[in-house]
Amino acid sequence: MHVAQVDDVPYASESLQAFQKLEATAKAEWLNDANAEAFDALRAGLSADVAADLARHEPAIRQALEQELVVHLYNTTGQFKHGLQQDAVALKAVELLESDGYLNVLAGPDSK
Numbered sequence: 001m002h003v004a005q006v007d008d009v010p011y012a013s014e015s016l017q018a019f020q021k022l023e024a025t026a027k028a029e030w031l032n033d034a035n036a037e038a039f040d041a042l043r044a045g046l047s048a049d050v051a052a053d054l055a056r057h058e059p060a061i062r063q064a065l066e067q068e069l070v071v072h073l074y075n076t077t078g079q080f081k082h083g084l085q086q087d088a089v090a091l092k093a094v095e096l097l098e099s100d101g102y103l104n105v106l107a108g109p110d111s112k
Helices: 014-028 036-046 050-056 058-084 088-098 102-107
Strands: none
Touching: 014 036, 050 058, 088 102
16 A cells, blocks of 8 residues: 555554444443543544654664564574664673673672
8 A cells, every 4th residue: 555645544543443432332322412522532632643653653663674674684693683782681791791790790799
């Protein structure tokens, strides 16, 4: 599917879809008029804003896209190499090795 601009993206959250069911049920039970303000406020809060959602979730989207590209272009080996750049344990190990902190680790707790 090709879209000319972000506003043309067909996008609705599951929350909004659930709200629409709630709204239909409230209408069938004659509760919609008495709660019109609450429904309007909730509808406004749940309405899809593609640009805002993309901006809010940009880091996670970028990370997922990077991971997919690495897997498709460099297979499993590339995936592991790419993942090491963000692995907290691997980064701490490199920090210890580069700072000679590993000597304290190897010496054990009794040597302090």
